[in-house]
Amino acid sequence: MKERLITIDHVTFYYAGTEKPALNNVNLKVYRGDSLLITGPSGCGKSTLCRLLNGLIPHFFSGRLEGEVNVLGYDIRKTPTHVLARHVGMVFQNPENQLFLSSVEKEIVFGLENLGLPREEIKKRLEEVIELLDLGNIRDKPPYELSGGQQQKVAIAAVVAMGPEVMVLDEPTAHLDPLSSKEVLDLVFKLNHELKVTVILVEHKLDMTASQVSRMLIMNEGKVILEGNPRDVLNGYHLERLGVNVPKVVEVYNELKKRGIILNGVPLTPEELVERIKTEKLRLTYEVGNRS
Amino acid sequence: MRLAIEVEDLHFYYVKGEYVLRGINFEIKEGESVVIMGSNGAGKTTLIKHFNGLLKPIKGHVRVFGKDTRNHTVAELSRLVGIVFQNPDHQLFAETVEKEIRFALENFNFPSNEIDKRVDKILRYFGLERYKSASPFNLSEGEKKRLAIASVLVYEPDIVVLDEPTIGQDAIQRKRIINVLKELIKSGKTVVAVTHDVEFAVELFERAIVLSRGLLVADGSVKEVLTNQKVLEVANLLPSQVTKCAWLLEDFGIPRDIVSIEELKEHIYKVLRG
């Protein structure tokens, strides 16, 4: 029985001074070890949803919050962000705004200092995180000397060092080139697959993420429109209308389906598509062979 | 057909001795659609800033319709080359959307009845008429991006240059931008885009110039260049999904230089239905 870490129960939220809800009756349960991908058009509420998880809503962003949100046993209304931050680490879009100090090492240590951990513990975690994320050769460098991808890795390191059970990443690759994006995402999935960190990832780059997660959510206008296994969710037609960057291989799958070729399962990557085509080809050869 | 942009042995550095562009050579003819690609730091944005004279070459020449950029002001060159930069927040300043769009037209001394006509036309074209008197800061991200593009297209420069137009855009916003660019290209304008979005490049553009660490490493049709594994590696780019599929299906006789989803579909169909 998987442990439930987060419960979002009938949540509706209005930012102060707005009439349209940013979140509209949202329900969500997140379990330990989950990897959850959230996508949807700009303004659909994905960032708002993230900010519930460490209490930025309602403590930092004022507004009207209806419903209940429970994170690792804490009621977010009653728990300040600095308590939730120990358990739910958050990484944002722009690496520039998450690095405040003049070296990578200092950045990683910052959160641990804030938590009041003893020096030996800080030293231990610093070295662990540098090893884990392979930051050894840049540990003394200032943020402006790092590439966007490196900066984002440092931001992730600084949060991981705090030892949260859950990591929330809000479009971490928005400003990165494809290779850096892949590096950062590989790191995120390593945290989930190897270190069992529960990951909630908001992304548009579905071709790099959908195949790596266990669950997917599509949001629109503050509501959760679709939820489930990425293959099921992306199987539907008309997702582009919802502002979803459907991977091209899914398009190919759908087009083949229209023409009567049904591959065994929705592919999410080129490798999967090719595998399914090869399987289909074998099946056809076998079929033809049997007939003759 | 005139030469829109000529880049001849272009060398440039911001800090003495640390060259960001090291001897770039190429020509863009009027009406071409070109993507300039390469990883972050390759020199792409530095290159396009030479097109309207924001930067002047340390060595070499850049000419726009024959005019050497060293001999003209940024304002003069911007009249011919409209650059839309990546982040709308770096340019929005006016009290109303209308004033924002008027800015360039007023700077370029368009007559006022002309200005009014153009403003209304471009607002309609981008679906922003209802925001005419609204503050630009109250628009959504997608609307701001459209406003930024509108405020440059309104004065109809002959050459349109966009710096990372699809970065951070969702699928709907992407589609809108792609459609606007499609029409621009169809109408014969010279369109240049800096991007690392391979899917976007293969969908819209004919030609790809790839930079890597200040050097030009490839210049050819998008099909040729963005399916060339070596070039992609050197430039820190990843092949589009369609191209990756084509490579993996090599054994079935599918050519490696496929970029369009239609071509891929046809080939797969042939493979499976014989």
Added chain:
Amino acid sequence: MSYFRITILKGFEFRKKDTLIHKLDPRAKAVYVIVMSIIVLMFTTPIPSLIILLSSFIIVVLAKTVKEWISTMKGIILLSVFIFVVNYLIAPVDKLNYAVSMTLRLITLTSIFSIFFLTTSPEDFSLALLKLGMPYEYTLIFTMALRFIPTLARDLQMIVDAQRSRGLELERGGAIQRIKKFLPILIPLIIYEIKRSFMVAEALEARAFGAVESRTYFYEIKMSSLDWIFSISLVILLILVIFSYITGTLPGWLFWKIPA
């Protein structure tokens, strides 16, 4: 007008280097700055300033920051000329001497302060302030302000580029027109940086800023024996100079004035 750089600021930017001067405790360097500034301000003749200026240059060489120091000095040329002219005009007697002395004082003070900032990391400076009793929040504000200066400079450049590309000509026009032309630059900059500060605040929250009353300070600065020797020597020097000044036992050539 090509790509503009803020050269004065460059000369105050910390660069990590492995020199004796960099290793000195910021408090020892602060003593240096204070002692030397007091001495410079005591005299209205050129020679004392020159001596201190030259000795500060020796320190710059020891700290291997000659290039950056020259940047700063280049940066204040305009201001120096201004100071020279103003002082020349307002001096009641000995105009030339007064103008030269005041200008030299400016240059020397700039040199002394730039040594401090070139060789002291913002964090070490904050740690020093912290040890001297400043609350942590204020020292963090200072560190972050310094860290974001290059970022701000870059944003400013991007805005200027974007607006020039829409035909904005900053070089043209009369005084009032030119000031108006800065609106399309100031407004986006202010709004952008305000937005940025919100995002930075969010990130700070996410790193549990303010979680405990007594946060840990992983890094420390300790005064080594060298720091003590350095500081005490400087204080002794100051006391000697002040004493000699008051009792009139300072050598006469220190008070040599440039003939009118």
